Each structure stands twice: as structure tokens, then as C-alpha cells.
Amino acid sequence: EVQLVESGGGLIQPGGSLRLSCAASGFTVSSNYMSWVRQAPGKGLEWVSVIHSGGSTHYADSVMGRFTISRDISQNTLYLQMNSLRAEDTAVYFCARERPMLLWGQGTLVTVSS
Amino acid sequence: EIVMTQSPATLSVSPGERATLSCRASQSVSSNFAWYQQKPGQAPSLLIYGASTRATGIPARFSGSGSGTDFTLTISSLQSEDFAVYYCQQYNNWPWTFGQGTKVEIK
Numbered sequence: 563e564v565q566l567v568e569s570g571g572g573l574i575q576p577g578g579s580l581r582l583s584c585a586a587s588g589f590t591v592s593s594n595y596m597s598w599v600r601q602a603p604g605k606g607l608e609w610v611s612v613i614h615s616g617g618s619t620h621y622a623d624s625v626m627g628r629f630t631i632s633r634d635i636s637q638n639t640l641y642l643q644m645n646s647l648r649a650e651d652t653a654v655y656f657c658a659r660e661r662p663m664l665l666w667g668q669g670t671l672v673t674v675s676s
Numbered sequence: 677e678i679v680m681t682q683s684p685a686t687l688s689v690s691p692g693e694r695a696t697l698s699c700r701a702s703q704s705v706s707s708n709f710a711w712y713q714q715k716p717g718q719a720p721s722l723l724i725y726g727a728s729t730r731a732t733g734i735p736a737r738f739s740g741s742g743s744g745t746d747f748t749l750t751i752s753s754l755q756s757e758d759f760a761v762y763y764c765q766q767y768n769n770w771p772w773t774f775g776q777g778t779k780v781e782i783k
Contacts, residue, residue, distance in 0.1 A: 607765075
């Protein structure tokens with residue numbers, strides 16, 4: 563079955579770090595555009611980052627310099643390393659495949675609060 | 677950054693009626709444009725890409741049009757399962773950006 567499963571969310575204090583994972587099955591993460599998209603509680607969608615099949619990366623201005631997208635081909639998993647977390651980073655984080663985003667995971671909730 | 681502006685914010689429609697949603701880009705995105713549907717508690721799902729191509733399994737009552745800066749999503753006859761929030765997105769320029777969403781609610 564072709565699917566994406568996110569994990570790694572939780573409660574973290576402001577200034578802390580967290581790494582999200584997105585395990586892919588049924589396809590290879592390295593052969594697709596793979597993105598992270600977030601949604602703050604009760605708000606709309608915000609694109610966060612993408613990694614191309616060739617390895618190039620892009621980020622939203624709001625996370626540039628704090629978040630890093632990467633992938634592990636051996637684990638067939640996408641990651642989002644989040645540093646210097648702020649209250650405004652509180653959201654459900656979705657991973658998604660392709661350009662545009664055809665396949666989505668179910669999301670993982672990140673709450674940044676003291 | 678390209679700003680995507682959706683209108684209206686909320687659309688009240690009776691089942692069986694036609695719904696027309698709009699999205700405007702602050703600069704041209706060619707046809708690198710998509711519509712997504714999101715229901716409460718669920719991940720978004722892709723409806724339309726390339727401005728007018730329905731994704732696999734999407735019913736023919738959904739149609740997309742436009743290019744450049746102005747785009748439209750039309751739902752020809754609303755079914756109960758179509759009441760949801762709809763987002764537009766451009767994937768022509770970095771960063772990719774979404775509109776703020778249009779909620780289609782039952783009138």
C-alpha cells in the first residue's frame with residue numbers, strides 16, 4: 563500500500579528542538595518531491611519545505627535557518643529537524659508526496675509551549 | 677513570495693446547487709496551480725492540478741479553469757460529501773504558497 567506515516571510530534575518548550583519523521587511505503591522517497599506542510603489550530607495550510615529528487619531543498623521564509631529537511635534512502639523516510647522552536651510553530655505537520663501534493667500523511671501535532 | 681487570495685471566505689450553498697470558488701495570484705503562476713479539499717480532522721486531498729486536470733478518482737462535477745493569475749473551481753451540483761474547506765496553491769515559484777481557504781457550508 564502506498565502511504566505516508568508521520569511521527570515525532572509532541573509538547574516542546576520554546577527554544578527547543580524536535581525531529582519529525584515521515585515513513586513512506588509503496589514508493590521511494592528519493593524519486594519524488596517530498597514536502598512538509600503545517601496547519602496551526604483552526605487555521606489554513608502553510609507550506610514549510612521541500613526536497614527534490616535531486617536533493618535540492620527549499621524553505622518557507624518563516625522557518626528558514628531553523629528547520630532542515632532531509633531523507634534517509636535506506637529507511638525510506640523523510641525528516642524535518644526543527645530547532646529554535648517558537649509558539650507560532652505549533653501546528654499539525656503533514657508530509658506529502660509529489661508536485662503538486664498528491665499523497666498526504668495523517669499528520670503529527672507539534673505543540674510549542676512552556 | 678506569491679500571495680494567493682481566495683474568495684469568498686465562506687460560501688453557503690444548498691445541496692444540488694452550483695458552487696464557484698475563486699483564487700487570484702499576486703503574479704502569474706502559469707498553470708502550475710492546484711486545488712485541494714480538506715474535511716474536518718483529515719489531511720487535505722488533491723482535487724485539481726495543472727489548473728484544470730482532475731486528480732485520479734475525482735468526480736466530473738469538479739472542474740477547474742484559469743491560468744496566469746485568475747483561477748476558478750466549480751462544483752456543478754453540490755453533494756453532501758462536498759461540504760468542506762477548499763484551498764488553492766501555486767507551485768510555480770518558491771516558496772510554494774496556499775490561499776487562506778474557502779469554506780463551503782450547507783445553506
